[in-house]
Amino acid sequence: MKDNALQPRLHILLIDNRVFERPALLVILRLNYKVTVSQTAEEAIPTLLDDPPAMIIIDAGEQNMEFLSLIEEYDQQTPLLLVGQHPDDEYAGDGFNRSALKMWIEHTITSRKLKTQVASLEAGDTKVQSFASFITCNQTLFQIFRTLQRVLDTDVPVLITGESGTGKELIAQGIHNQSKRMEQPFVALNCAAIPETLLETELFGYEKGAFTGATAPKIGKLEYAGEGTIFLDEIGDMPLLTQAKLLRAIQERAIERVGGHKSIPFKARILAATNKNLPEEIQRRAFREDLFYRLNTVHVELPSLRERREDIPLLIMHFLKAFSQRYDKNILGISPTVLHALQKYDWPGNVRELVNIVHHAVLLSDGPRIELKDLPAELRFGRGIIMMLDQVGKVPLDALVEQAKNDFERQIITLVLEKFNYNKARSAQFLGIDRKTLYRKIKTLRIQDEK
Numbered sequence: 001m002k003d004n005a006l007q008p009r010l011h012i013l014l015i016d017n018r019v020f021e022r023p024a025l026l027v028i029l030r031l032n033y034k035v036t037v038s039q040t041a042e043e044a045i046p047t048l049l050d051d052p053p054a055m056i057i058i059d060a061g062e063q064n065m066e067f068l069s070l071i072e073e074y075d076q077q078t079p080l081l082l083v084g085q086h087p088d089d090e091y092a093g094d095g096f097n098r099s100a101l102k103m104w105i106e107h108t109i110t111s112r113k114l115k116t117q118v119a120s121l122e123a124g125d126t127k128v129q130s131f132a133s134f135i136t137c138n139q140t141l142f143q144i145f146r147t148l149q150r151v152l153d154t155d156v157p158v159l160i161t162g163e164s165g166t167g168k169e170l171i172a173q174g175i176h177n178q179s180k181r182m183e184q185p186f187v188a189l190n191c192a193a194i195p196e197t198l199l200e201t202e203l204f205g206y207e208k209g210a211f212t213g214a215t216a217p218k219i220g221k222l223e224y225a226g227e228g229t230i231f232l233d234e235i236g237d238m239p240l241l242t243q244a245k246l247l248r249a250i251q252e253r254a255i256e257r258v259g260g261h262k263s264i265p266f267k268a269r270i271l272a273a274t275n276k277n278l279p280e281e282i283q284r285r286a287f288r289e290d291l292f293y294r295l296n297t298v299h300v301e302l303p304s305l306r307e308r309r310e311d312i313p314l315l316i317m318h319f320l321k322a323f324s325q326r327y328d329k330n331i332l333g334i335s336p337t338v339l340h341a342l343q344k345y346d347w348p349g350n351v352r353e354l355v356n357i358v359h360h361a362v363l364l365s366d367g368p369r370i371e372l373k374d375l376p377a378e379l380r381f382g383r384g385i386i387m388m389l390d391q392v393g394k395v396p397l398d399a400l401v402e403q404a405k406n407d408f409e410r411q412i413i414t415l416v417l418e419k420f421n422y423n424k425a426r427s428a429q430f431l432g433i434d435r436k437t438l439y440r441k442i443k444t445l446r447i448q449d450e451k
């Protein structure tokens with residue numbers, strides 16, 4: 001690894017009784033890993049117990065086959081790699097591909113890790129907490145649950161922010177369902193989905209004759225919620241005039257229907273959610289600061305799914321079970337390759353997107369496990385390729401491939417530049433090219449240089 005300083009070294013146990021006759025393998029391994037050498041399996045047992053390695057590399061000599069059974073007795077989890085009886089000059093010479101060895105080692109470790117992860121998921125032994133039906137194994141969310149538990153039975157409003165699909169409504173439902181108001185109505189209103197003129201009557205209701213067509217009085221959502229909970233979703237999209245009316249209702253603890261004069265007590269608890277940044281909206285004068293302070297007594301920000309990747313496998317298994325039951329399918333789990341693809345994915349639509357993908361996969365799957373073929377194309381191939389499909393047939397294939405190659409190179413270089421804070425010398429060294437070449441590529445590939 002070139003970034004030794006940044007990552008802890010993997011520990012490898014090398015069992016090789018000829019290690020001193022052919023030191024090159026050890027030298028190569030030591031470039032990248034922390035290596036413990038044992039000449040016999042017996043000698044290796046204490047290491048296995050005291051400092052478990054990420055991988056065991058064992059020389060494939062005849063007598064070592066006995067080692068294998070001994071090792072198996074102590075440890076059946078750690079991946080094993082058998083190396084052939086190459087003479088030292090083969091390891092040391094050009095014919096021996098060091099990066100291939102490294103790739104092979106890392107692939108074996110990752111795939112074993114994924115298999116163990118899948119097995120433990122299927123056995124259901126991850127530490128999970130739930131807040132009503134919202135489940136997670138993420139520490140930030142555990143903290144949020146604790147905050148919410150403390151205010152469950154109070155009247156204080158809670159502002160729930162987070163990207164779309166992170167579970168804001170589910171949290172709001174959870175607050176209501178676990179509070180003393182649970183027997184009362186939970187009324188949700190999406191402030192972005194309703195035209196401005198209708199929003200006000202939806203919230204406050206109207207009296208007969210309030211406007212043409214108002215032939216009978218109508219109860220608004222604030223009134224209907226009674227002593228229950230009103231959930232104002234997408235509050236950031238509420239028009240300013242409605243914001244002013246809502247603020248008044250909160251301050252006076254009373255509402256008036258449109259076209260009416262009677263003051264009706266307003267007792268519901270307010271929960272509000274938005275994926276907008278309200279302080280920014282206040283700056284733009286699109287949101288009232290005084291209303292913000294009223295709603296923001298308790299504020300929780302739900303992390304996006306890519307900020308809590310540990311929840312990805314948990315949620316996959318959760319919805320896999322639910323959909324398998326719903327469709328009466330016998331799906332036991334997912335293949336390690338699928339888990340890998342799903343863990344790498346960025347989830348712009350968060351949990352809602354994950355639910356859709358698992359739903360789709362369960363419908364397509366013949367069981368017993370979800371395989372790569374059951375995933376949508378953008379997950380199997382990446383968004384880039386799917387977007388390029390539009391151009392296939394319109395642009396010559398060679399040109400498309402060239403464009404893809406440039407895109408790929410641009411992404412790699414950008415990532416490396418970011419990793420080293422735009423330090424050209426270190427980035428070039430990491431990429432294995434000289435600095436001049438790096439400067440040329442930054443220019444020709446039009447890479448943004450943040451220096």
Ligand SMILES: Nc1ncnc2c1ncn2[C@@H]1O[C@H](COP(=O)(O)OP(=O)(O)OP(=O)(O)O)[C@@H](O)[C@H]1O
Pocket residue numbers: 133134135136162163164165166167168169170171233275351352355
């Ligand atoms: N942690 C979770 N555990 C179980 N289900 C979840 C979780 N988070 C989200 N979901 C499910 O994901 C879907 C989207 O959640 P929800 O509607 O609560 O998100 P939202 O943040 O309110 O989205 P939007 O901002 O688009 O309104 C729902 O089907 C919900 O049940």
